[in-house]
Structure formats: C-alpha cells, structure tokens
Amino acid sequence: MPSPKLFIHTRDPSLASALLSLESVRQFELMVSNQTECWLEQLTNAQCQVALIEVDNMEQASFAALQDSELLNRVEFSFFSQGKPDPLLDQVMQKGAGFHYRAPVNYSLVDASLRESFIELSDNTRPASSNTSHLDQFGQLVGSSVAMHSLYRTIRKVAATTTNAFIIGESGSGKELVANTLHIFSERSAAPFVAINCGALSPELIDSELFGHVKGAFTGAYKDHEGVFEQAQGGTLFLDEITEMPYEHQVKLLRVLESGEYKPVGGQNVKTANVRIIAATNRDLGEAIKEETFREDLYFRLAQFPISVPPLREREDDARGLAQHFLAYRNAQDKTQKSLSASTLDKIQAYSWPGNVRELKHTIERACILANDVIEPEHLIINSLGDTEQADDGHGIPVGMRLDDIEKIAITETLKENDGNKTDTAQQLGISVKTLYNKLDKYDSSN
C-alpha cells in the first residue's frame, strides 16, 4: 500500500529544520518544494494528502489561486505564519483548509496533529476494514473524490432554486440518488419524491401513469387513479430515462410544463401541477435530438440547470472506498466479517467500471456470496479484468448458488454487455422492459 505523502514548502531554514525533525513528519513519504517554482503548481502536480506551507507575503498569488482550487478538497493544509493579519489566508481557512499555526509555533501540537492525520490516511489505504466505511456522504451520495465534492456543491446550489434540473450521466452512476438528494436539500423535502422510468411506461398507459384517470375512462379503469403529477404534488417528480418517452407523449409533457395544467384521462376537471421536475438520461443528448427521439424544445424547458454525474472511473479512489462501504453495509446486515484483500482492492481501483457504481455494488454482493472470509480477485466476476478467473471451472456458477443470485448475475452481466441499454437487455433475456426495471429496482434497494 502506498504511504501517505506530505509536501513541505518553507523558506525559513529554522522552521524547515524544526518540521523535518518531527517524528510524525518522517513517517510520511516526503516531498520538499523546489524554491524556484510556485509551490501551488508543485502541489497540484504532486499526489500529496498533507501540506505544510509557510505563509509568505511574496506568494499572495498562490493563496488567491488556492481559494478556487480543487486542492482544498483533497489536501489537508497546515499554514505557518508570523501572525500578521492576512485576508487571503483567512478566506482559505474559512473554506476549511486545515490548521494555521502562528509564531511561536508549538511543535508538539503540530506533531500530534500530523500523527493523527497519518493514522487516518493509512487507514484509508489499508486493506479494507470490513466493518467501516470511510467515505464522505452528502444526502444519499457516498464519495470523497474531488469530482463528487464538486457535484455536492452543485446539488446544494441547485436545490436552493426552484428551477427544473436535467441530470446527465452514464448508466448506474447515481442519477436517481442525485435527484433524490436534490429533493432532500430543497424546500420541497417534506412533500413526496416520486420517480418513474419513462422507458418502462407502456405506450397505452402512459397518459394515465402521468396524469391519472377517472373511473370508467377506459376498459379496466375500475376506479380513479392518481398520476405521478398528482402523487408528487408539492414535491419533486423524477423522470428517469426521459429520452425513452415516446415522441408524441413528449409534446404532452411539454404542454403541462408550459401551462402547469393537465387533465386526467377521461376527466373534465383541469388540475394544476405544483411539482419540480428533474429529468435524467444516460444517452448522448445531441444525438437523441438529432435522431428526433428527443424533442429539443422539451430539453430546453427541462434543462434550466444541467447537472453532470461523473463516471466512477473519474472519481479517484472512490471505487476502492465504495467497495469497502458496500461490504461494511453487507457485513452489518448479514452479521459477517468478510474483508477485501489488498490485491482485490487494487483490482477494483484499476478497473474502469463501465456499469459504474451499480456494477461495483453488484460485484461486491456477488463476491460476498462466493467468498467465505476474504474476498480475493477471483471472487470478482468481472470479465473485463482480463486475468480474473471465473468462480469455478464451468460457467462461474458454484454448485448450490441461489437461483435469484444467478438471475441477478445474468441480468447485470447482460446489461453491462449492452452498455446499459435496457430494451436490448430485456429482449436478450426474454423478459419485458418493465420486469427488468422491477428487478433492477429490487436489487438497488436490497442494501
């Protein structure tokens, strides 16, 4: 496991030697700045988790740039100054940069604090503790990477507004969780959050699903039915896979968004919608609009605030952390003590996860089924890992495996093979798209 790294930048030789003589400092892999270059640039390029920086008036530009730098999320800073008031440093401290030690420095406090940081950071890179998760959490989202922190900030900003939002991200990257988190942080949080998959709506029933129907509106309409607009009244309506909604129904949706009014099927009374719409897709929108499967006018109506969810492969160490997170929850649920070996964690981190967090979550669940105690690389059923073996000499299905687990593996693997396309997946598996959605929902909510 790589050792935590520490960056030191100081021009004062006595400060430098005092810091370098601290035992805690020597535990880290050290990187001392090159005095002729800007420290901020050097630190940006270095993969250091802790930085000791002497505050120097000549380097005000670096402090100004630090305000908006992603380094504030990924590095724990300790600044050393002579105590002269410095507004730029104060602003950085207000953003939660870390510690500010004023001269005369109490080095034993610095030592104690660095010792703690070292232990924490070593914990994060140690072979998984099987019962704890160390990732940050925001609403329903888990992740400590810079990309996720930037997403958290965007969600907070959008949640405070009343605008509609459009979430774009690969399949399984967490779009529904983003929508739900947006709802939780909005003023509508006390009202319902209602999610529907537009791809799973049957064309005959779509109007009724959206706007409801009255008793007798059509054969089989035995009683009044509330559509999702009514169910979500006062709250948030999440329209997942919006690009899969039949084209002619998109016009109807657009009309409701423009007028705020709709009529249940077979009803006479006009209802007023009070919902915030959050739509999502994993498709390339430009292409969907060009191919005329998605209406451009509807896009502009919905996308007052587009939010991009980063794919898991762009989230630094989050894959490793999420694996530990899902395992910790599984262990707590099953009252087990399974753990991930160091080489398993390395494989997890090195893999590109085309099916994103969902694929990782399911992979950990399958590995828990297959491993008795320590999860080794061969328990990860991911074909693209290349050298990862299947779990037995046949089809990767151990004797005695539960049928619903086998079904789950078949579904997730086929989905992955089809790049998340649920229509193709359902067709290959010989089930309806609706059944596929129901099964995926069941898996998603199983831990």
Ligand SMILES: Nc1ncnc2c1ncn2[C@@H]1O[C@H](COP(=O)(O)OP(=O)(O)OP(=O)(O)O)[C@@H](O)[C@H]1O
């Ligand atoms: N950041 C995250 N932290 C914890 N769990 C996550 C995170 N992102 C996704 N998940 C889990 O991964 C699964 C898929 O998430 P979700 O349904 O939100 O993805 P999606 O992008 O909406 O997928 P789809 O494109 O198929 O609709 C769920 O089980 C969810 O709980």
